[in-house]
Amino acid sequence: MEKQKYGMVLPIILLSYFMIILDNSIIFTSTVKIAADLNLDPQALSWVSNAYALTFGGFLLLGGRAGDLFGRKRLFLIGLVVFSLGSLLVGISTGATMIVTTRALQGLGSAILAPATLALLMDSYTGPLRMRAIAAYGATAGIGSSFGLVIGGLIASWFSWRDGFFLNVPVGILLFILAVRYIKVTTRPAVGKIDYLGTVTSVVGFSALVYSIVGEQYQLLAAIVAVIFLVSFVLTEAKIKAPIMPLKIFADRERSSAYVARFFFMGAMLAYWFLTPQVLQQLYHFSPLQAGIAFLPMSIVQFIAALQVSRLTTKWGNSRLLIVGLSTTLLGVLLAVVIGIHAGYTWAVALPMVLLGLGQGVTLSPLTVSGLANTDREIAGSASGVVNTIHQIGGSVGLSLVVALTSQISNAANSYHAALLIIASYLVVALLAASNILFQKN
Known part of the structure; x- marks a missing residue:
């Protein structure tokens, strides 16, 4: 009966959000082939990811506010068109300038689309249904990122890395048709101007x-x-x-602490997702397919853990579940540091990934819930934009800092070891910020 209450809106929202998060991750297991095909150096290659993350993060606040002012369904449809067009152009890219530019266009589409998805979710559901829908939305962020590595490896090995972007076009068209038919306008646009x-x-x-x-x-x-x-x-x-980021959003201690935790958590995770497929191919000589499949221990555990979030939140509470998730993720990274990459895939990568998958599976949903805590409908779009902005900017800045600090280490194993230590430090900061939420509630 409960699934009937959700209707078609939740599947449309989750599939569209899964698509844009997947695209942010699918690039990682394809980096070696993209670099070889387009003759990219390491700095240019990092910008293939950063260009998407920066426009995604940079324009999210505008996308969220525009949804408040012009209607979330309208912005959702515009975002689908821009994202699908950007995906097509990425797929036909012929050089560094073109792929970086078109990835930026793709990120702009995501910036319009992402806050509209979360705001539409807030508009469409109330009470326990809304809480479970937000939990599913948060879980989708982690699952999309993790499975993107596997799917990217499959596509890069069996087809071309370009096909992963071409697939977004028919999916985007399908979502557009479904959204026109099933998503209803439930709130009036707010009064104000674009900042x-x-x-x-x-x-x-x-x-x-x-x-x-x-x-x-x-x-x-x-x-x-x-x-x-x-x-x-x-x-x-x-x-x-009429600011695109009302500062009163940060006045709430729970929300502001959740933003800090999300910033550092995503910095840690994006760096891990970006670097691990490369080290698997460099040191273990994995193919892109093998590097993608190597993430299955994380992806499967993360998927199973995400399914338990609603039950665990009811049992433990959102804040305690967040602490457990971040602590488990940190433990997984520290285990990888202690074992060392030379111990082989099973011990050095797969075993820590089980803990990482478990931690990530139960972390992003509580972070999303806390990031939207105590908001009203007038700022739902702006708050959604802030959540997604922190998600993208945190990942981009975190990855960039790790790349900068380890770029002078020529030995791949030593560089990866140093990167894991930095990633662990990010997670410590995220855990401290999450602890602030727990202390507030006690």
Whole structure:
């Protein structure tokens, strides 16, 4: 009976969100072939991921606010069109400039689409149904990222890496048709204007921040630009009447702590998802298919754990489940550090992945719930945009910092070991932020 109450809206939302998260992850097991096919150096290759993450994260606040003002269903449909077009263009890319640019366009489509999905979910369900729907949404983020590695490996080995992007086109068309038919307009658009100054300062600020970490030239200048524009962004949001990121969103201790935890958690996970397939291919000489299949211990456990989130939340509470998830993820990374990559796949990778999958499976849903805690419908889109912005910017900055700090280590095993230590430090910070939520409630 309960599935009937959800109707078609939840499957449409989850499938669309799964598609955009999958695309952020599917690139990782395809990086070796993409680099060889398009003659990309390591810095250019990192921008294939960062270009998507930056436009995704940079424009999410605008996408969330635009949904509040112009209607979430309308923005959802626009996002599907832009994302599908970007996917098509990525698939036909012929060089570094084209693939980075089209990945940025794809990220823009995701930035329009993602906050609309979460806001539509908030509009469509109430009470226990909403809590379970949010839990499913949060689980989708982790499952999409994890399974993206497996699917990316399959596509890169059996077909072409390009086919993974071409597949988004028919799926996007199908979702567009279903959304037109089944998603109903349930709330009136809010009154206000688009915060263009906030949009420009946030996009430039976040982009400059990441470039200051991974760029090859003018890094100090980029860092200065990042500080100036991000400070300007915060000052703008404090004064403007209709900000894309209302600062009152951060006034709630639970929400703000969840944002910090999500930022560092995604920095850790994106770095792990990006680096591990490469080290598997470099040291173990895995094919992209084998590197993707190597993530099955994590993916399967994560999927099973995610199915238990609703029951565990009822039993333990959202905050305690978050602490358990982050602690288990940290334990998995530390186990990989202690064992060492030379111990072989089973002990050095598969065994820690079981803990990582378990931890991730029960972490993202509580993070999403806390990130939306105590919000009203007027700022649902903006809050959804902040959750997704933190998700993407945290991952991009975290990955960039790991790449920058380990790029001078020529030995692949030593570089990976150092990266795992940095990833573990991110998770410690995320755990401390999550503990702040628990202490508040006790």
